[in-house]
Amino acid sequence: MSKRKAYYTSKVKRATHMLFYRRHKKPGVKGWELRKGLGSDYPKVISILDDYLKTLDLQVKTVFEEEKPSEKPTLEELDKARFYITLRGELTPKETKMIGWRIDDLAGLAITIAYVISKKGKAPRKEVEELLSEKLLGWKVGLNVDRYIRYGYLTQDENGQLYLDWRTRAEVDQKALIDLLLKTGTRPAA
């Protein structure tokens, strides 16, 4: 094995440890932490790891502090970004049960996220609960919203307004979700 290859193999292993194991309260690692642990060429190490993870249907997801830069991100933007390992492809409905989600709860989460997006990223909790209670049991609605907040999909301010939180930004392709939703066939309400 060439020196160069051995160098990157060891760095990829270290990056795997840093990214797979939770180091803080929230999962994911900040870019500056990767730089500290892997050296200044960490974007290249991450790119090699991401390539390797393709075969496992996983990916390294980069969530930028602000909007995703349209061009190649600068080192400063990468340092401030948070890196996660996420699923690259899709889960089947059956698989969601294996990771602890009931189908109703997941549908509620999907509706909530889509609704908050439709309201430009901010919606009153009351409105969301009204929407959810059309199809979910009343007593479950509040509990579900609390759960989405606890998991980091949503956050709530002191005025009862809901916003999308860090986990939604890391896990949900918001543009794809809206595009797909608009493409779905509409049926008149029963």
Place this chain on the structure above:
Amino acid sequence: MQSKKEQKKIGREKLQHIIEMCMSVESRTMEPFLLNVDDVIKVIKEYFPQWKQPEDLCLDAETIHHLASVIKLQSEWIKNRSTSLYTDPFLLEEKLTQIKEEEMIDTFLKAWHPIIELEQISLHSLAESIRYWETLIPLKERWKEFPAPEIETMRASREELIKQKILMDKAFSEELENFWQELKKKVEEKGEGQKILYWDFVGAETHEETVQRAFMTSFLVTYGYATLEIRPLEEKIFIRAYKKPPAKTGGKQQISIPIAITHDDWQRWKRGGEK
């Protein structure tokens, strides 16, 4: 024709109204473009020459500040509408209310890529923890770094005690002898069974004097001129005077009995006549 005062009042009300409208936009209860920025600027310009008082100028500045926030929100609104992410919220809401649960799940799963994470301890963190443990200073040593404040005790010289008016400038043995005689006399007068209540003997008109008497009493007891009799259940201390001082204090093991002579104790004795 309105007076200047009335005009100013109307101006202030208008600015307050503008601020409230801007705040509605800021809190997203009103669309940003429902506020006509040109009209607002006209109003601000119209009244600005009349403002002389600092409060009015502050109100004017506050209006400008809120207006700037609205302009920023208008710019964001345009940016959002121009992006491919923008969709008509009503259309989306309509979809959300009509979509079937299974269909929603299928749609969401196509856009959802959950985070993969492990919470188990890794070899690396175990090694780090061991390294940390090895360098961790034991609690005993760490606590040494923050010793509790101690009051330094020192031996007081006779000169110092005289200076503090605890002792009088007489030969100490002579003083002690006189004090012993006083104790014997008091025991005879007020005591019962060759003893007297400790506080009845040491208690004096002032606290300072009481402390001085307690100090002297401690020497009487130490040198064998008297002894203390403690009744814990009754919480009483008696002092018994010997008729003759013993030649030696050895033989019996001596013990120290701390007796607090606080100002409160002294006052309590004064009020009640005894401790």
